[in-house]
Amino acid sequence: MKLYACLGSGNSYKPWLALHQLGQAFDLILIDVLQGEQKSHAFLKINPLGVVPFLEIDADKRMGESNAMLWYLAHDSVLMPASRAEQAEALQWMFFEQSKLEPFLSPARLFTTILPDHRQERAGDIMGWQAGAKAGLARLDAHLGHRDFMLRSGYSIADIALFGYVHVLEEAGLSMAHYPGIARWVARVENTDGFRPLVDLRQPQDEAA
Ligand SMILES: N[C@@H](CCC(=O)N[C@@H](CS)C(=O)NCC(=O)O)C(=O)O
Structure with a gap:
């Protein structure tokens, strides 16, 4: 799993913290938003919306939106409410x-x-x-x-x-x-x-x- 994130961002922090608290292995790829790297040709090929965080679960499963990532990551875990x-x-x-x-x-x-x-x-x-x-x-x-x-x-x-x-x-x-x-x-x-x-x-x- 790869998490594209930027330093200091509350939105990037959310899936990053959940991954740590769930003990899931992942690669962190930092994107320098202050330098506009999220709008680079290379990153737009990964996330056409040009924002972070972005989560790549495998070649076919990718998602944006920090709270959607939380929902995905928490499935069947202690972080997902039961009822x-x-x-x-x-x-x-x-x-x-x-x-x-x-x-x-x-x-x-x-x-x-x-x-x-x-x-x-x-x-x-x-x-x-x-x-x-x-x-x-x-x-x-x-x-x-x-x-x-x-x-x-x-x-x-x-x-x-x-x-x-x-x-x-x-x-x-x-x-x-x-x-x-x-x-x-x-x-x-x-x-x-x-x-x-x-x-x-x-x-x-x-x-x-
Ligand atoms: N609603 C999105 C917000 C994503 C977002 O706006 N990310 C900011 C960094 S916190 C960003 O990439 N800004 C750069 C830009 O809009 O070009 C989420 O929760 O993931």
Whole structure:
């Protein structure tokens, strides 16, 4: 199995973390999105949409969309909720993540922390993205205020999907202190079996650096 991913990306981190927590072997291929490598002729032949993450299971099975990868990887594993109702609830939260959080947290974080030279010129956009993220984060915080993980049955792909960008909300210029339910959940996720932090998403040969 090959995972095409980029450094620092919450979307790339999701399948990467699931693969680690499930103990599945895979090759990591880093694509330099900041240099536009995802739009290179070579990469467009792999994923015509020109984005990462992208998962190549074998020559005939390839997929985009981080949350689709989570669904595929978690099949018949401890990361997939057992009941049909909780599977639907997991999907509900995964769609919530892609519609109410990721479109705001990801660009706010990009122009606040990853490309800080553009922070000034994008200040108005950043405020708009932060306002959008706050609405979703308030909903998530209320949900997590009275439970340990996203689903009552315990840790699952729904947590991994949300964790990707939510745990780095301060890099988007927001404050974790405003979200105590989320803060406690972040600590619980970081204590799950086989957890690896986002900074570990890099080539093994770079680990000493
Ligand atoms: N909804 C997709 C988002 C994929 C995405 O937009 N990836 C970003 C990196 S996090 C990317 O490749 N951006 C480069 C571009 O759009 O050219 C997912 O969850 O996988």
